[in-house]
Amino acid sequence: MSVANLLGYPAIVLAFLSHRLLTGSPWEPAITFLLAAIGVIPLAQLMGEATEEIAARVGPTWGGLLNATFGNAAELIIGVIALLKGLNDVVKASLTGSILGNLLLIAGGAMLVGGWHRDQQRFSPKAAEANAGLLTIAVAAMLIPAIFHFTAEHMHDRHLGEHEFGVSLGTSIILIAIYALGLLFSLRTHKHLFCTGPRRDGYQGPGWGVRRSVLLLLAASVGVAVVGELLVGSAQAVADGFGWNPIFVGVILLAIIGNAAEHSTALRLARVNDMETAMTITYQSSLQIALFVTPVLVFISAFMEWFGVGTTSGHLDLVFTPLEVVSVMLTVSTVVVLLADGRTNWFEGTLLLGLYLILGVAFYFMPAPGGP
Numbered sequence: 211m212s213v214a215n216l217l218g219y220p221a222i223v224l225a226f227l228s229h230r231l232l233t234g235s236p237w238e239p240a241i242t243f244l245l246a247a248i249g250v251i252p253l254a255q256l257m258g259e260a261t262e263e264i265a266a267r268v269g270p271t272w273g274g275l276l277n278a279t280f281g282n283a284a285e286l287i288i289g290v291i292a293l294l295k296g297l298n299d300v301v302k303a304s305l306t307g308s309i310l311g312n313l314l315l316i317a318g319g320a321m322l323v324g325g326w327h328r329d330q331q332r333f334s335p336k337a338a339e340a341n342a343g344l345l346t347i348a349v350a351a352m353l354i355p356a357i358f359h360f361t362a363e364h365m366h367d368r369h370l371g372e373h374e375f376g377v378s379l380g381t382s383i384i385l386i387a388i389y390a391l392g393l394l395f396s397l398r399t400h401k402h403l404f405c406t407g408p409r410r411d412g413y414q415g416p417g418w419g420v421r422r423s424v425l426l427l428l429a430a431s432v433g434v435a436v437v438g439e440l441l442v443g444s445a446q447a448v449a450d451g452f453g454w455n456p457i458f459v460g461v462i463l464l465a466i467i468g469n470a471a472e473h474s475t476a477l478r479l480a481r482v483n484d485m486e487t488a489m490t491i492t493y494q495s496s497l498q499i500a501l502f503v504t505p506v507l508v509f510i511s512a513f514m515e516w517f518g519v520g521t522t523s524g525h526l527d528l529v530f531t532p533l534e535v536v537s538v539m540l541t542v543s544t545v546v547v548l549l550a551d552g553r554t555n556w557f558e559g560t561l562l563l564g565l566y567l568i569l570g571v572a573f574y575f576m577p578a579p580g581g582p
Contacts, residue, residue, distance in 0.1 A: 218252030221245045222437055229440060239447035246441035250467070253433045254474035260427040261475050261487075263418050272397070275494050276424070280431035282308075282498045287435045288464070289507050293514060298526050300446075303460025305504050306534040309348070311465040312496040313545045314566035316473045320488045321559030324480030328555075331485040335552030337396070341493040342546045344392050348500035349542050351381050352535050355528040378528040379512065382505030389501035441467050457531065458573045469495070485554060504528070533576060537569050 225245035232238035257280065264276055285308055292301045324331050355377050362370050418426065445467065449459040466473075479488040511526035544565055548558050 218249050218255075222249035222433075225249055225437070225440055229444070239444045239451065243441060243444035243448050246437050246444060247467070249437050250434060250441065251474075253430045253437065256430040257427055257434070258475035258478045260418070260423040260430065261479075261491075263423040264420055264427070267420050275393075275397070275490070276427065279494075279498065280427050282495060282503055283431050283435060285469075285499065286503050286506065288438055289503065290510060291439055293507065293511050293526065297456070298511070300456050300460045300464070301507060301526060302530055303457045303534070304464040305499055305507075306352075306530060306538060307461035307465025308469060308499045308503075309496050309538055310461065310541055310566065310569060311469045311473075312492050312499070313345075313541050314562045314569075315466070316469060316476050316495075317489065317492040317545065317549075318559045318562030318566065319473065320476040320480035320485070320492070321554045322556045322563065323477050323559075324483065324485055324488065325554060325556035325559060328483070330553050330555045331480070331483060333486045333489045333552050333554070335550065337490070337493070338546075338549050338552055340392075340396065340400075341497065342542075342550065344388070344497050344501065345493075345542045345546070347385070347388055348497065349539050351385055351500065351504075351528065352530050352538055355381060356530055356532065356535050359529045374527050374529055375512075375525055378508055378526075381528055382508040385501045385505045389497065392497065392501070438467060454574070455576055457534075457576050461534070461537075461573045462570050489549070489554075533572065537572075541565065541569075 222245075225242050228238060228242045228245055232241065261276065264272070285304070289301050289304065292298075292304070321331070355374065358377050359370075359374060362373060367373060445463050446459060449456075449463065454463075476488040476491050479485070479491070508526050508528065515525050544562065548554075548561065
């Protein structure tokens with residue numbers, strides 16, 4: 211049994227005990243946060259091993275899609291919980307952070323780890339081209355509602371909130387339709403463009419088989435969601451203690467937590483030279499967040515408001531802050547330029563990581579709404 215398992219699984223139990231027994235203590239959020247963070251590690255490792263086994267048997271496209279789907283399920287659950295608590299701004303920030311984290315932190319880390327002792331690594335340039343188009347639509351979905359907001363506000367629209375909801379709802383319907391058509395394109399009508407075949411150096415899988423691997427992937431995803439909820443709650447309390455703004459908490463902290471499984475898997479796959487699946491995870495996770503999870507949360511928030519469920523804070527719209535919109539625009543444009551040729555190396559990975567750090571600094575110093 212690995213050190214991660216020896217420390218991680220007991221840490222999950224201790225995290226829940228800490229949350230229950232130390233309630234009211236000033237040390238409780240920090241202790242719970244640390245233990246829950248350790249507890250995510252073996253679950254992410256289990257997801258990585260299961261995904262590697264699936265990808266080796268069904269190909270990198272399906273393997274990456276399955277990993278992104280199970281990984282984003284935790285973020286969807288966490289987003290619903292935050293909506294129930296009325297934390298709409300934190301939900302939008304975590305969605306932005308997930309896109310930035312997938313395209314910069316996860317992709318950059320995978321390129322750095324996988325390319326350190328190699329001249330370059332390859333993946334399908336046709337897949338990169340198709341995914342670049344979908345990412346551009348995701349940028350438009352963030353940019354247009356924001357432009358509408360500032361335009362209508364300048365024109366003193368008396369029904370601004372109602373109109374923003376209409377734009378957000380209509381955009382969400384279109385995004386889900388585009389995502390469904392994108393799956394049809396990549397998995398059926400043009401799947402030959404996305405599967406160049408996995409390339410692994412010395413990979414020896416656990417030999418679980420597809421059915422057992424899927425079941426373990428599902429179980430690990432549920433575990434990540436459960437521990438992630440505890441981690442999110444304690445992270446918010448820790449952030450309040452340090453005086454961090456909620457946008458920084460959502461964009462950086464919650465996004466890193468929610469993407470732990472995808473990050474672990476992408477690094478493992480890049481290390482064995484399966485950059486095809488690693489990049490599929492990166493793209494699919496980002497696209498699922500932008501084109502599926504975000505509009506689904508918009509629908510869920512609307513139902514909550516209509517039926518009076520949860521804390522009343524209004525529906526979730528797609529009006530992101532200017533810094534969030536510009537950050538996603540810069541991220542997508544950088545990724546498209548660097549990855550358009552279907553080749554990666556460790557230096558390009560450091561460029562993505564550098565951009566992520568720059569954005570992290572900007573979000574850290576972003577003042578809290580209503581603050582001094």
